[in-house]
Amino acid sequence: MTDLARTPQQIGNLVRRARKKRDLSQTQLADQAGVRQETISLMETGNPAARLETILAVLAALDLEFRIVARGKASPADIEDIF
Amino acid sequence: MTDLARTPQQIGNLVRRARKKRDLSQTQLADQAGVRQETISLMETGNPAARLETILAVLAALDLEFRIVARGKASPADIEDIF
DNA sequence: TTGTTTTATGCGCCAAAACCGATATTACAA
DNA sequence: TTGTAATATCGGTTTTGGCGCATAAAACAA
Numbered sequence: 001m002t003d004l005a006r007t008p009q010q011i012g013n014l015v016r017r018a019r020k021k022r023d024l025s026q027t028q029l030a031d032q033a034g035v036r037q038e039t040i041s042l043m044e045t046g047n048p049a050a051r052l053e054t055i056l057a058v059l060a061a062l063d064l065e066f067r068i069v070a071r072g073k074a075s076p077a078d079i080e081d082i083f
Numbered sequence: 084m085t086d087l088a089r090t091p092q093q094i095g096n097l098v099r100r101a102r103k104k105r106d107l108s109q110t111q112l113a114d115q116a117g118v119r120q121e122t123i124s125l126m127e128t129g130n131p132a133a134r135l136e137t138i139l140a141v142l143a144a145l146d147l148e149f150r151i152v153a154r155g156k157a158s159p160a161d162i163e164d165i166f
Numbered sequence: 167t168t169g170t171t172t173t174a175t176g177c178g179c180c181a182a183a184a185c186c187g188a189t190a191t192t193a194c195a196a
Numbered sequence: 197t198t199g200t201a202a203t204a205t206c207g208g209t210t211t212t213g214g215c216g217c218a219t220a221a222a223a224c225a226a
Contacts, residue, residue, distance in 0.1 A: 005149040008135050014151050025202060039184060041204055048136040049182060049213085052091055055135060059151065066088040067150045068097050068142065108172060122214060124174055132183085132212060 005066070009046035011055065016044040018062045033061035088149070092129035094138065099127040101145045116144035 005011045026040040088094045102112050109123040
């Protein structure tokens with residue numbers, strides 16, 4: 001489970017995975033995030049010009065968030081495995 | 084040190100702090116990221132409609148990256164303190 | 167204070183996100 | 197296969213980022 005998000009594609013994949021994990025359709029997620037289904041579709045397919053506010057809204061709707069960390073550090077998920 | 088990035092403002096603040104830590108001017112960072120100084124200025128002041136690709140380019144230039152995690156989890160920085 | 171660096175703004179331009187409404191296209195189940 | 201849900205795409209409109217170019221405003225040092 002890598003939550004690394006260096007490219008729009010990676011972010012799109014993570015959004016899609018998180019959405020399906022919650023058994024939500026794009027339309028349902030769109031409603032919760034206050035955007036359109038089309039917007040979710042574009043984001044999940046790696047739209048590089050997506051707006052920051054849009055992505056933040058979608059992540060929030062999925063109960064996720066961004067963290068900014070130095071490159072190459074161990075991810076929270078990796079460290080969790082210690083416990 | 085919180086690397087939490089839930090809002091454009093928080094992201095802007097983190098970018099500014101990381102830039103200053105490296106003793107870079109907005110112009111220098113802009114050059115490295117392949118954008119304009121104006122764009123850095125807007126981003127640091129919390130531009131909510133910044134483009135994803137632009138933010139990713141700036142983070143990369145600062146040797147930073149996004150990670151997507153569940154809300155409320157301990158940050159990598161916190162866990163680092165263990166070591 | 168004065169001069170220099172740094173950051174914030176300005177206008178015009180182009181491209182594109184996300185909007186509205188709607189439909190084509192898949193994917194999947196009965 | 198056939199029907200339905202889900203996802204991708206389209207035309208049109210509005211809005212805005214980021215570009216070039218340029219400058220005003222702030223911050224800071226001599």
